[in-house]
Every structure is written in structure tokens, then in C-alpha cells.
Amino acid sequence: MRGEGERNDLEQAAELFTPLLLTTDENFAPGHRACIGCGEALAVRHVCKALGTNVIVVNATGCIEIFSSLLPQTTWRLPWIHTLFENVGAVVSGVESAYKARIRKGKIPDRGVKFVGIAGDGGTTDIGLQALSGALERGHNILYCCFDNEAYMNTGIQRSSSTPYGAWTTTAPVGKHSIGQMTWKKNMPEIVVAHRIPYMATACPSYPLDLMEKVQKGLETEGPAYLHILSVCPTGWRCAPEETIEFGRLAVETGIFPLYEVINGDYRMSLDFPVLRPVKDYLRRQGRFRHLTEKDIDRIQARVDEDYAKLREKAGVK
Amino acid sequence: MTKGRLVGLEGSFAIAEAVRMVNADVISAYPITPQTHIVERLAEMIADGELDAEFICVESEHSAMSACVGASAAGARVFTCSAGQGLELMHEVLYIPASMRLPVVAVAANRALSGPLSVWCDHSDAMALRDIGWIQIFAENNQQAFDLTVCAYRMAEDQDVLFPAMVHIDGFYLSHVTEDMELPAEADVADFIPDYEYPFVLDPAKPVSMGCYGPPFIYFEAKMAQNVAFEASKSKILEVWKVFKETFGRSYEPVETYRMEDARTALLTMGSISESAMLAIDELRSEGKAVGLIRLRLWRPFPFAELREAVKNLDCLLVLDRAISYGMGGPVCGEVKAALYDKRQDLAIVSYIAGIGGRDVTLDEFKYMINRGEEKAQLVTLGEELEPEIIGVRE
Numbered sequence: 001m002r003g004e005g006e007r008n009d010l011e012q013a014a015e016l017f018t019p020l021l022l023t024t025d026e027n028f029a030p031g032h033r034a035c036i037g038c039g040e041a042l043a044v045r046h047v048c049k050a051l052g053t054n055v056i057v058v059n060a061t062g063c064i065e066i067f068s069s070l071l072p073q074t075t076w077r078l079p080w081i082h083t084l085f086e087n088v089g090a091v092v093s094g095v096e097s098a099y100k101a102r103i104r105k106g107k108i109p110d111r112g113v114k115f116v117g118i119a120g121d122g123g124t125t126d127i128g129l130q131a132l133s134g135a136l137e138r139g140h141n142i143l144y145c146c147f148d149n150e151a152y153m154n155t156g157i158q159r160s161s162s163t164p165y166g167a168w169t170t171t172a173p174v175g176k177h178s179i180g181q182m183t184w185k186k187n188m189p190e191i192v193v194a195h196r197i198p199y200m201a202t203a204c205p206s207y208p209l210d211l212m213e214k215v216q217k218g219l220e221t222e223g224p225a226y227l228h229i230l231s232v233c234p235t236g237w238r239c240a241p242e243e244t245i246e247f248g249r250l251a252v253e254t255g256i257f258p259l260y261e262v263i264n265g266d267y268r269m270s271l272d273f274p275v276l277r278p279v280k281d282y283l284r285r286q287g288r289f290r291h292l293t294e295k296d297i298d299r300i301q302a303r304v305d306e307d308y309a310k311l312r313e314k315a316g317v318k
Numbered sequence: 319m320t321k322g323r324l325v326g327l328e329g330s331f332a333i334a335e336a337v338r339m340v341n342a343d344v345i346s347a348y349p350i351t352p353q354t355h356i357v358e359r360l361a362e363m364i365a366d367g368e369l370d371a372e373f374i375c376v377e378s379e380h381s382a383m384s385a386c387v388g389a390s391a392a393g394a395r396v397f398t399c400s401a402g403q404g405l406e407l408m409h410e411v412l413y414i415p416a417s418m419r420l421p422v423v424a425v426a427a428n429r430a431l432s433g434p435l436s437v438w439c440d441h442s443d444a445m446a447l448r449d450i451g452w453i454q455i456f457a458e459n460n461q462q463a464f465d466l467t468v469c470a471y472r473m474a475e476d477q478d479v480l481f482p483a484m485v486h487i488d489g490f491y492l493s494h495v496t497e498d499m500e501l502p503a504e505a506d507v508a509d510f511i512p513d514y515e516y517p518f519v520l521d522p523a524k525p526v527s528m529g530c531y532g533p534p535f536i537y538f539e540a541k542m543a544q545n546v547a548f549e550a551s552k553s554k555i556l557e558v559w560k561v562f563k564e565t566f567g568r569s570y571e572p573v574e575t576y577r578m579e580d581a582r583t584a585l586l587t588m589g590s591i592s593e594s595a596m597l598a599i600d601e602l603r604s605e606g607k608a609v610g611l612i613r614l615r616l617w618r619p620f621p622f623a624e625l626r627e628a629v630k631n632l633d634c635l636l637v638l639d640r641a642i643s644y645g646m647g648g649p650v651c652g653e654v655k656a657a658l659y660d661k662r663q664d665l666a667i668v669s670y671i672a673g674i675g676g677r678d679v680t681l682d683e684f685k686y687m688i689n690r691g692e693e694k695a696q697l698v699t700l701g702e703e704l705e706p707e708i709i710g711v712r713e
Contacts, residue, residue, distance in 0.1 A: 081529050
């Protein structure tokens with residue numbers, strides 16, 4: 001039990017962060033085509049550092065695939081495959097099963113290769129939900145990373161079910177009869193937890209050590225592991241590219257995107273804030289929320305407070 | 319070569335035997351009538367330890383094919399099967415192994431499409447797959463269902479081919495009917511289909527990027543390369559059938575003919591209906607009519623040369639479709655006309671549509687089609703335009 005103002009080990013470690021502790025290898029090579037300030041590109045780079053080189057990556061259609069694989073070049077120094085938008089869960093299941101069968105039949109040696117599926121929020125929470133659910137239910141030994149930038153960004157900022165309430169997008173425009181996104185963000189981490197898989201965690205590249213630690217835990221997990229990674233999108237969020245890291249931190253500090261883990265059903269807060277920053281500190285600085293009234297913000301604040309309290313209760317934090 | 323065993327097997331079980339004998343590594347499938355017996359039998363074989371394979375019991379056909387794509391890219395020998403609506407749900411994914419050059423093998427137990435809902439046989443699902451870039455072969459009986467599934471692996475996995483292959487069997491007519499057939503010795507099948515190494519396998523030891531994003535300056539060239547390679551696969555398909563004949567004694571051709579020696583009129587069919595058509599041809603022959611049958615075995619890549627050769631002495635060709643291309647007619651007839659237009663504008667081609675949604679086609683209807691077809695051909699020669707005729711529907 002900590003008092004207000006006290007910081008946990010992780011926060012202190014973040015301050016002591018030194019690149020010497022990390023590999024200088026870049027498995028996700030520089031020179032890709034992401035927008036400036038892209039939180040997703042940063043997140044993928046961190047994830048790939050933590051993955052190491054003994055993995056196979058299966059990617060859904062989305063920002064990452066578009067900016068990393070434009071023929072005849074590739075950003076991937078890892079074996080990588082992309083097929084479609086909605087089937088990463090199934091493709092990675094196939095890759096994992098192929099290795100399992102071929103090792104068992106003595107066709108290839110067991111070199112401990114790991115299998116990773118990556119997709120955006122559209123490819124995870126909307127069109128790819130079924131294939132992901134199937135993969136989780138079947139218990140494949142995979143790590144699935146959802147890079148959540150809260151809309152369909154590479155097609156031009158259309159809403160997804162992961163877009164937060166009140167956000168402007170091109171398919172949830174603000175108008176006389178519309179506040180923008182009319183529905184609340186789908187709680188994908190809890191949907192995943194409901195599958196009772198051994199490891200689920202949320203992460204954000206604004207907290208790189210926490211993110212990388214979670215990637216490694218996910219990789220080491222026997223059975224399905226899931227990471228939900230908030231990826232700030234300056235283009236779609238209508239904020240400045242140099243503010244990416246700051247917005248990731250604000251999302252966490254306001255309780256809008258809490259960092260937590262669920263290990264075999266046990267909740268654990270990675271960072272806990274007995275007193276959250278007001279959500280308006282986060283909302284007021286983004287163009288996509290520019291139109292919100294004080295009343296709208298109060299509504300969002302109430303919802304965030306309620307959700308955060310529930311989460312703390314699950315984690316046993318008093 | 320050891321002599322095969324004479325057995326009575328359902329078509330679905332014959333296919334499961336073929337998949338077991340080629341020693342598939344990963345099977346991924348979703349149940350759909352009338353394909354179910356194939357996956358049920360395979361699941362049983364795995365459960366009993368008769369086949370060492372990973373069975374991915376997926377949540378949809380879309381995922382069934384997606385898992386096959388992933389498994390194939392990771393170097394496994396894979397299998398899936400589907401039918402009707404399931405093939406439609408799979409449709410988007412079917413293009414992927416073709417453009418990625420992955421030797422996925424699948425069986426389609428052909429079924430009509432909704433609505434109204436029908437689980438019975440016609441070729442609507444197969445025709446919807448015309449342009450997916452797969453090698454596509456039609457079987458007429460359970461022996462062929464077995465043989466052609468085995469051959470499909472050797473064709474698909476040939477290092478000069480590396481295209482997916484699909485064997486079409488008529489739903490229920492073959493999938494649920496027991497026929498006698500020769501089951502070859504396992505060792506002979508194993509010799510015919512040795513293990514293979516996929517050259518661009520997903521492996522951390524040698525990273526590759528598969529399925530990249532193709533802007534306009536490169537996409538067209540990629541598609542051209544795919545088409546050139548796909549057309550070139552035909553010589554390998556013929557080679558596989560040649561070796562199969564040498565090994566097992568049964569021969570297959572892209573276009574097969576029956577009693578065509580002096581025929582001026584012929585009926586063209588695909589699938590199990592061809593065997594009924596043979597009976598009709600026999601009866602008409604016994605009545606003194608010089609008619610024959612052409613069975614289109616290889617649907618893709620389309621056998622232009624063999625078809626032209628088969629029709630070279632004909633005045634009249636009757637094409638029987640088990641599908642409707644709405645507002646156009648019979649899809650196979652359209653293809654046949656297109657294939658023959660350059661060389662045989664003097665040939666009268668008559669379109670029939672029959673056997674839709676599991677409607678049986680009777681011997682009398684075959685005989686009507688052939689007899690009436692010759693009259694219609696006369697009209698075509700006189701310059702009349704004929705609409706496709708639908709046979710066996712109640713007025």
C-alpha cells in the first residue's frame with residue numbers, strides 16, 4: 001500500500017533507463033514509411049527488440065503492414081507474413097501448428113521458435129475478432145499484439161469499435177446531430193480475459209521497459225498471450241508529432257488507458273494512480289476531441305472513474 | 319509396386335485415405351454439408367493415431383483456409399475441404415496461396431448456393447471459384463476422387479509449380495456414396511508423394527517477408543509472373559498424370575473422350591454426371607447414332623489445345639452446365655465457346671443447364687438433350703441465336 005506521491009519500482013526504473021541495458025539490434029529496421037511521430041512504429045520497434053530473432057511474425061493488413069512492406073523493400077529482419085485483414089489469429093495458428101507437427105514428426109529440429117500475431121485495432125476488435133477468438137479458444141502457443149491507434153488510420157481516420165466515445169473521425173464526424181463517435185470504446189482486454197488465457201496485458205510505448213517486459217512474459221507463456229498496446233497516432237488524433245510520448249503517458253495517468261496484467265486470471269496494476277489526472281488534460285489537447293463540451297468531458301470522466309475503480313478492485317488495490 | 323486392395327469406400331472416406339497416405343502435417347477444416355464426412359474421418363484417424371497430423375478445428379472456413387496458408391508457408395503439407403457457402407466464405411483467402419505460391423491442397427464437395435438454402439449438388443460453388451488461380455480438377459467417381467487428390471499433392475508441390483490445387487467432387491453423389499475402388503499400397507503412395515521442402519519457408523534462420531504491399535509499379539508485373547507460371551504448370555500436371563499411369567495404371571487427361579471415334583455430335587460434361595451421360599451415349603450408339611461424350615477433367619489451367627483436338631471432327635457440341643451465370647447462361651458453355659471461337663466458328667455450340675440444386679438428370683433427359691441438340695445446331699448453322707435451354711425444371 002503506497003501513499004500519494006510515492007512511486008513504484010517501475011516508475012523509478014523508467015527514470016534510470018539507460019540504453020546500455022538494451023540490445024542495440026533493430027529487428028524492425030529504420031527506413032520504413034510511417035508518419036512522423038507514429039506511436040505504432042515506435043511500439044513495433046520496441047516489441048521487435050524484445051522478441052529477439054527466434055520468432056515468426058504474422059501481420060494483419062493495417063498501418064504496420066502498409067508502412068513496413070512496400071515492395072520491393074521490407075522493414076522486417078524477422079521472418080514475416082501478411083495475408084489479409086481479418087485472419088491473423090488463424091494464420092498464426094497455422095504457422096504454430098506446422099512447426100508443432102513438423103517437429104513431432106522429426107522433419108525439423110526444435111529450435112524453440114515463437115509465433116507472434118500483430119494487428120491494429122480494426123483487425124483485432126472488429127473484422128479480426130472471430131479469428132482471434134478462435135485462436136485463443138484453441139490454446140495455440142502464440143503471442144498476439146494489438147496495436148491500438150483507435151481508428152482505421154491507414155485508410156484515413158475512420159472509426160473502429162476501439163475509437164473512444166466523443167472522438168471525431170471521418171465516418172463518425174461531428175455534426176449537428178453527432179458528437180463524433182457515439183459508442184464507448186470496446187473493452188478488448190476484458191474480452192480477451194474472458195477467454196481465460198494465461199497472459200493478458202496492456203502496454204504503451206511511452207513506458208518502453210514495461211512494454212518490453214510484457215512482450216518477454218508473453219513470449220515465455222505456454223499457450224496464448226495477448227498484449228493490447230496503445231499507439232498514439234498524431235495524424236488521426238490531430239496532435240503534434242513530438243507529443244506522442246506525452247500523450248501515451250497522459251492516457252495512462254488519466255486512467256483512460258490503465259496499464260495492467262492479468263496472469264492466469266489474477267489482475268495486477270503495472271502502474272497505479274490512487275488519484276488520477278483529470279481526463280480533460282488528455283482530451284483538450286487533441287483535435288479529435290476539440291468539440292467536446294464540459295458536460296461531455298464530465299460524462300467521460302465519470303465513465304473512466306467507474307472503470308478504473310472496477311479495475312483496481314479486481315487487482316485488489318484498496 | 320504392390321498390388322492395391324479392392325475396397326468399398328464412400329467418396330469422403332476415399333479422400334481421407336488419400337490425405338492419410340500422403341502423410342499430411344496440418345489439417346484445418348470447418349464442418350459443412352456435404353463435406354463433413356471427410357473431416358470427420360480425418361479427425362477419427364488422428365484420434366486413433368492412424369495419421370500424425372495437427373488438426374486445427376477452426377471457427378470458420380475463412381480461418382480454415384487462413385490456417386492452411388500459414389501452415390503451408392511454415393513448410394507443412396496441408397489439407398482442407400469445404401462446400402457451397404463455406405467455399406464462398408473461404409473465397410477471399412483462396413487468392414492468397416495462389417499469389418504466394420503455396421501448395422495448399424483442398425477438396426470441394428460441390429454444392430448449390432443460397433437462396434433458397436440447398437445442401438445438394440450443383441457446380442455453382444465451383445464456378446464462383448473460376449478465377450482464384452488454383453489448379454482445379456473434377457472427379458467423376460470415388461476412385462478418381464482418391465487418385466486425383468493424391469495427384470494434386472504432387473502437382474502442387476512440384477518445385478516448378480508451387481500453386482494450390484483443388485479437387486472437385488460432386489456433393490452427396492460422390493461424398494456420401496459407397497463404390498468399389500482400388501486402394502493402392504501405402505508405400506507406393508509414399509513413393510509417389512515424397513516429403514518436400516518448401517523453398518521460401520518461414521524460418522528465423524533465414525528471414526523472408528511474404529505477402530508484401532504492391533504499389534502500381536510492381537503489382538502488374540507480379541500478376542503477370544503469376545499467370546506465366548500458372549500456365550506453365552500445365553506441362554507438369556500432364557507429367558504427374560503420366561507418372562501416375564506408369565505407377566498405378568489409371569490414366570487421366572485434361573480432356574477425356576468417350577466413344578468419339580466417328581462422332582459428329584458430342585455432349586460435354588463435368589463431374590459425376592459424366593457417368594450417367596455415358597449410359598445415354600451407349601443407348602444412343604445402340605440405336606445407331608454416332609454421338610460421343612467429352613469430359614472436362616482439368617478446369618484450370620484451361621486445356622485449350624486438348625479441347626480443340628477433341629472437337630476437331632464435330633459439327634455440333636452440346637455443353638451441359640450445372641450452374642447458372644445469371645443473365646448470361648451456362649458458365650462452362652461460355653468458356654468453351656470462348657476457347658473455340660478462334661479456330662472453330664463453324665462448330666454449332668448449344669448450351670444446356672440441368673441438375674441444379676441436386677435435381678437428378680434422367681437418362682431420357684440426356685437423350686433429349688442430344689437429339690434436340692442436333693436440331694438446334696441446324697438452327698445455329700442457319701444463323702439463329704439460341705438461348706441456353708434449362709432441362710428438368712417444372713413449368
